Amino acid sequence: MTEPTKYFVVTKKAVPEVLLKVVEAKRLLESGKLPTIQDAVDAVGISRSSFYKYKDDIFPFHDSTQGKTVTLSMQIEDEPGLLSDVLQVIAQFGANILTIHQSIPINGVAALSISVQVLQTTKDISEMLDAMEKRTGVHSVKILAKE
Template sequence: MEQQPKYYIVDSSLLPEVFLKVAQVNRNLQSGICRTIGEATQQVGLSRSAYYKYKDGIKPLFEAATHSIITFNLMVTDEAGVLSVILSVFARAGANILTINQSIPVNGQAAVTVAARTGEMNRPVEQMMSEILAIAGVSRMEILAKE
C-alpha cells in the first residue's frame, strides 16, 4: 500500500542549502534564464544528481497554489479608493475574485478578506502579493487559507 505524501510549510531560512538550490534551478528553468538542467545546476553550484533526487519534491508554496482558491487577509487604511486599487491588481494578475468582505474600520484600519481562484493567473501569487503590499494604504497581506 502506497503511503500518501505529507507536506509541511517551512520557512526557507530553515531549509538545507541543497533544497534552496533545487528551487533556484527550477526557477531558472521556468523563467528561461537557463535552457538546460546542466546549465542551471552549474549556475547555482549544485550537482545534477542532487537536482534529480529532489526536483519533484520541492515547490514554492505559491506554485502549489495553482488552480486553488486562496483566501487573503489584508489590513488597509480607511481611505477612498484603496480597495479599488487592490482589486485592480487582482484583476491584472488574472485572479478570479469569488468573495470580498470588509470589516467596519477601527482606528482608521479595516480588515479585508478576499477569496480568489488562482488557476488562470498570469503571474505568481507571490508577485501579486508584493504588488499589493506596495500600495499606499496596505499595511499587511497574508494567506489565510488555501483550498
C-alpha cells in the first residue's frame, strides 16, 4: 500500500535553490520564452536530471490553489479602515470572499480569519498575501487551510 501524498506550504526562503530553479525553468518553458528543456535548464543553471527529478513535485503555490478555498489567519491592529484595506487587496487580486471572522481586539490587536475562493481569474495568491502583509497594521498573514 502506498503512502498518501502529503503537501507542505513553506516560504520561498526555506526552499533549496535547485527547486526554485526548477520552478523557473518550468515557467520559461510554459511562457514559450525558451523552446526546449535543455535551453531552460541551461538558462537557470541546473542539470536535466535535476529538472526531471523535481518537475512534478514543485510548483508555485498559486498553481495549486485555482478552484480551491484558502483560509487565511492574520493579526491586525484595531484601526478604522484596516479591515477594509485588507478586503480591498483581496478584491484587487480577484479572489471571492466566502467568510470573514474577526475577534474582539485584545490589547489593540484582533485575530482575523478569511476564507477566499480562488478563481481562474484570480491573480497570484502568494503576491496577494505579500500585499496584505505590507499593509501598515497587519502583523502576520498565514495560510490555515486549502480545500
